[in-house]
Amino acid sequence: MGVIIPAVLLASATIIAWLLYKHLRMRQALKHLNQPRSYPIVGHGLVTKPDPEGFMNQVIGMGYLYPDPRMCLLWIGPFPCLMLYSADLVEPIFSSTKHLNKGFAYVLLEPWLGISILTSQKEQWRPKRKLLTPTFHYDILKDFLPIFNEQSKILVQKMCSLGAEEEVDVLSVITLCTLDIICETSMGKAIGAQLAENNEYVWAVHTINKLISKRTNNPLMWNSFIYNLTEDGRTHEKCLRILHDFTKKVIVERKEALQENDYKMEGRLAFLDLLLEMVKSGQMDETDVQAEVDTFMFEGHDTTSTGLMWAIHLLGNHPEVQRKVQAELDEVMGDDEDVTIEHLSRMKYLECALKEALRLFPSVPIITRELSDDQVIGGVNIPKGVTFLLNLYLVHRDPSQWKDPDVFDPDRFLPENSIARKSFAFIPFSAGSRNCIGQRFALMEEKVIMAHLLRNFNVKAVELMHEVRPKMEIIVRPVTPIHMKLTRRRPIVSP
Template identity: 85%
Template sequence: MGVIIPIILVAFATLIAWLLFKHMRMRHVLRHLNQPRSYPIVGHGLITKPDPEGFMNQVIGMGYLYPDPRMCLLWIGPFPCLMLYSAELVETILVSNKHLDKGFAYRLLEPWLGKSILTSRKSQWRPKRKLLTPTFHYDILKDFLPIFNEQSKILVQKMCCYGKEDKIDVLSFVTLCTLDIICETSMGKSIGAQLSENNEYVWAVHTINELVSRRTNNPLIWNTFIYNMTDDGKTHEKCLRILHSFTKKVILERKDALKESGYKMEGRLAFLDLLLDMVQSGQMDETDVQAEVDTFMFEGHDTTSTGLMWAIHLLGNHPDVQRKVQAELDEVMADEEDVTTEHLSRMKYLECVLKESLRLCPSVPIIMRELNEDQVIGGVNIPKGVTLLLNQYLVHRDPAQWKDPEVFDPDRFLPENSVGRKPFAFIPFSAGSRNCIGQRFALLEEKVIMTHILRHFDVTSVEPMHEVRPKMEIIMRPVTPIHMKVTRRRPIVSP
């Protein structure tokens, strides 16, 4: 025993010295990059704001502090994170098939989403993507239009209960609508979230987003054992129980129903039906189904509802743009109540509005990638292992690509005004081979919901744009709720 303890201590000290040497060598290699002053080991930890609003202000401020080249280095503890925020620089990464692994923050999502198409590493992601891509084919998505219409009508009915001077919390309304939509489209189950109060699932989704964001910024609680002993860790466990029990119950019910029918796939199919059919045919492991369903539930309602909230807020601050959208919708829809595929193809200006909203307020402000080998970026050789922060929020504000980038101007997405713009200047759903698999679903859903709202109401934003402060979590939300007032334009038809 007298010999073992000194050996363990020497081995431990050697390991610490080796890690410190590696860290100092990395700091030396990256010393010429744009970066605020930092310190070994703790990095920028001493100056990093712990709250999501303050952290966002710092990250965005660094982007404006270092405009050329549009990249700068952040140290989250001992780990280097290179932030890129120009179309040219992010293109280098997004077109490459070498750097497809997500950054470390996505591993903090694994307790919730498992090894899904969102969180899995490159070797696992490729076969998943190939398998799941057909489930998002347009021919399948268009079958969901009746669900989009039905739930949008319920949303409109709820909005009718408010008077002209009442202030409506935009996000709370559209979140429940998108939750009902994603439940029915992904799992074939209607949960009636819009017609019930205090939905526990919605609380759990929003809370776990905040928890993961806080944990990402604090390396001291990355360790699972340490994290589980904190108050945040205990709340995290509570959220997981709610989220997993909900989806697990629905999966079991759906599986039993399919067994009884002899796996006859008839009528409108939910994503879960398609996944279970893949399990039955041996294409997918049953353990993967829960992870993919949880991912569909997260990405399919949280990002979409936030995108809708920002779009409504922007239109409520720009009545001239709103009237132009409404004129297009009135012409396209005429006296018809339900949106069809033919209608959607003619809603050109509404699509410009939604894209401009996503430019200014991308639902996901930053995505992470990990360098799997050395890569020249902006003329600098960046070593393997560095985490990249692809800042979509600032890419969309690059003055080299966007005239008056802070101005809300949907006309910039008209075909004649898009000539010459770099393809990676607009990346709200990421880009390249690992882009968002559900982007077409999201845009279709947003178009239908916006159509129903704007045909029936004039929307006025209570808060001016300059007073709304965003905070940086996994999803970009406002610090305080955004409100709108609505004035009825036409009679309401019951769903």
């Protein structure tokens, strides 16, 4: 015993010394990069704002503080994170087939989303992407249009019950609509969220988003044992129970229904049907199904509802743009009540408006990638092991690519105005081989919901643009709710 204790202490001291040496070597290698003052081991932990609004202000401030080149180094604890925020600088990362691993922050999503197409490392991601790509085929997506139309009409009916001067919390009503859509399309189950009150699933999604973002900025909370002892950790566990119980129940029910029908799939198929067919054929196991369904549920309603909220807010602040969108919708749809595939392809200006909203407020503001090999960025050799923070929010505000970048102007996305723009100047769904697999689904859904809303109502924003303060969580949300007022444009037809 007298020999073991000194040996353990010596080994521990040696490991700590080695890690400290590696850390100091990395700091030396990166010292010439733009960066605010930081300290060994704790990095910028002593100055990082813990609240989402304060953190977002700091991140945006870095863009103004270091405009050339548009990159700066941040230390999250002992880990170096190089933030990139120009089309030129992010291009080598997005166009590479080597740097496909997500950063360390995605590990914090695994208790919720498992090892899914969003969180998996590149070795696991490649076969998952290959398997799942056919489930987003155009022929499958267009079969979802009746669901998009039906739920959009329910949303319109709900809006009809409001008084002329009544203010509506945009995100709350849109979220329930997108939740109904993703449940029916991804899991084949109608849950009637728009017709219910106090939806527990929505509360859990929003709460766990806040908790994960807060935890990401505090390295002391990355250890699960320590985190689970805190109040946030206990709330996190409660959210996980709600989220997983919901999807597990639906998966079991859907599997039993398919088994009773001997897996004879007829009519419109949900994503879950296709995943369970893969389980039956041995291409996937049930753990994978749970992970992918949880991921579809999160990405398929939370990001889309937030994107729609920002688009409605911007159109409500720009009535002249809103009128142009409405004129196009009236011309394209005529007397038709439902949006068709043919209609969608002709909604050119609506698409420009939605893209411009995504430029100003990309649903996911920052994505991370882990550098798997040395990489030259902006003429500087960045060593393996650095995590890149690809700041889409600031890439979309690069003045070299966007004139008056803070101005809402859908005309930017007209074909004649997009010719000279760099490929990676607009990347709301990420880019490269690891881009968002559901981006076509999301844009179709947004078009249908906006078409129904704007054909039936004029939308007026209650808050002016400068009065709304965004905060940076996993998703860009407003600090306080955004409201709108509606006035009818035409008689409402029952769904």
